[in-house]
Amino acid sequence: MIVSGSLGQHIVPHVHDMCQVDTIFIFCNNQEWHKQWAKEWSKIKGVFTDIIPICEALKQAAHRCEQKSISISFVASNKKFDQLDPSFMYTQILKEILLQINFEDKHIKEFITYSREVFDENELKNVNQLQTAYKNNVPIWWYTSDAFLYRTLNWSLRLMDVDMIVRMGFFINDLHRDIQRLHSEQSDRRRSRKTFIVYRGQGLSKQDFTEMTKTNGGLLSFNNFLSTSKKHNVSLKFAQEAATNPDLVGILFVMSIDPTNSTIPFASVTDVSYFHTEHEILFSMHTIFRIEGIKPMKGNVHLYKVKLTLANDTDQNLRTLTDCIRQETFPDSKGWDRLGLLLIKMGQYNKAQEVYEVLLHQITHESDKAHIYHQIGSIKYNQGKYHEALTYYEKAFPSNHLSWAMSYNNIGLVFYEMGDYSKALLSHEKALAVKQQLLPSDHPDLTMSYNNIGLVYYKMGDYPKALSYYEKALAIQHQTLPSNHSDLGVSYNNVGSAYSNMGDYSKALSSHEKALAIKLQSLSSDHSDLAVSYNNIGLEYYNMHDYPKALSHFEKALAIKEQSLPSNHPSLSSTYNNVGLVYENMNNYAEAHSFYEQAVQIGQQSLPINHPDLKMYRKNLEIIQKKL
Secondary structure: OEEEHHHHHHHHHHHOOOOOOOOEEEEOOOHHHHHHHHOOOOOEEEEEOOHHHHHHHHHHHHHHHHHHOOOEEEEOOOOOHHHOOHHHHHHHHHHHHHOOOOOOHHHHHHHHHHHHHHOOHHHHHHHHHHHHHHHHOOHHHHHHOOOHHHHHHHHHHHHOOHHHHHHOHHHHHHHHHHHHHHHHHHHHHOOOOOOEEEEEEEEEEHHHHHHHHHOOOOEEEEOOOEEEEOOHHHHHHHHHHHHOOOOEEEEEEEEEEOHHHOOOOEEEOOOOOOOOOOOEEEEOOOEEEEEEEEEEEOOEEEEEEEEEEEOOOOOHHHHHHHHHHHHHOOOOOOHHHHHHHHHHHOOOHHHHHHHHHHHHHHOOOHHHOHHHHHHHHHHHHHOOOHHHHHHHHHHOOOOOHHHHHHHHHHHHHHHHHOOOHHHHHHHHHHHHHHHHHHOOOOOOHHHHHHHHHHHHHHHOOOHHHHHHHHHHHHHHHHHHOOOOOHHHHHHHHHHHHHHHHOOOHHHHHHHHHHHHHHHHHHOOOOOHHHHHHHHHHHHHHHHOOOHHHHHHHHHHHHHHHHHHOOOOOHHHHHHHHHHHHHHHHOOOHHHHHHHHHHHHHHHHHHOOOOOHHHHHHHHHHHHHHHHO
């Protein structure tokens, strides 16, 4: 924030403690006078009478903000794979995938075109410079310059904006290769192979600092490219400045680097960096350290020294985590195809469709298109576009038997969502029959068919049969999965729903709470699967006539669905209907009418006209209209 001296005396007391305000500069005519009152406020970093030095100070402040806002993940030494922070997993695997892809000039041009559309006029000069001079400077120069590439990449990785990360994949690839090249050259010239120390000073939010103290002895991952310095005092200054901000804790990271045992490339970039003042060592994206110790500096509770050791392949904990992440993220696929599969897993359906449509145009033989049709069908299914999904699944019908079973399964899913349960059951039974011929009786692939058949029987109102199939799936999963695997959460949800409709609400609530506990450990806070559990727990409280608790859980489900699903997704109409039911039973008929109306509106857009759920929503709306 830049404010005049006289105005600042009135404004600063009101805005100083806002977490959105990082730094304040005073621009005035009487420097000495305003310096006196400015001393009382820690976020005021300077009093200026000339525009040039204030602009320079503003640039430095912006640079510091970027430095301290990079994404960091923490992994406790006893934390299991299913409990990992999703950003830790996804940044690692996104990097691995992007480094396998051969980017071309067209990808740079596409990014520039997109940047012109989304960035304001202040950035157009930088976009134009990128277009004309990208090949004229090494990627490290672009990253360390005060240009929008640096800010946009860090912002995207911090927020896990997957769309922008993929658009910038060419630059992530180029920058990693550039660091790798320098690392190789400098390793050949380096006389000493001894361990050395680098430093990084920055601020951490109080929440992140608390998380880090709980992780002492565990792993810490910098999910961006990591800038460090060989100069202790340079980094200490950054940490001390952060410590003056009441919203932050100043951290001096002291990092021990063994060059003989490193799996992540790093390099001295002083000679090629835009800035030449920090004796900078730049590490590639997603560098992982072991936290060796956390101590306050000179008794200052706002300033800490954190000792880190660069992790490597000999770190058994890290190697186990890395292997688990790779196994969960389609290790048999490569390049763009693996990226598409990961995007579907992350719920980034529009971006995944872009990837597969490009691949579809690159393939000339129809026999090679089955896999891509199948994936686009999955995307359409997850978006609630069931007729389109059915079209793609039918195109993907292959000849080999296990894939045949998968196509039967997917067609069954589409019929299920369209409310044609007899056809859905027939398709799922065909899928199960194929699998039972080819697989052992306890094979994990059977659980999908058991669960899906159970879901159909559930919709047809045959709850004992549904429960029977759910329990078959659960029995196999208990043999083959960790106790907190997310798939177990899905099965507990299903079992709970069956018990609920059989009138055993206590068993139903217990199952749904088990499902939620598992999902909270393994999924991000806005994942759509959490909405399913919140919705189911809400239903049990509704059945037990505890309407305030029911409403609380339905609202949690609705908040996630509104954030993660298209505005006309049929799942939204179901939750709107549930909220309406609660309000109706609380005698708040006006609110109930509003939510029933939204349920009908969305149902009319997304469901067939004779779908049983849509009929129910309309009936509820008619009933509440008579009560108003």
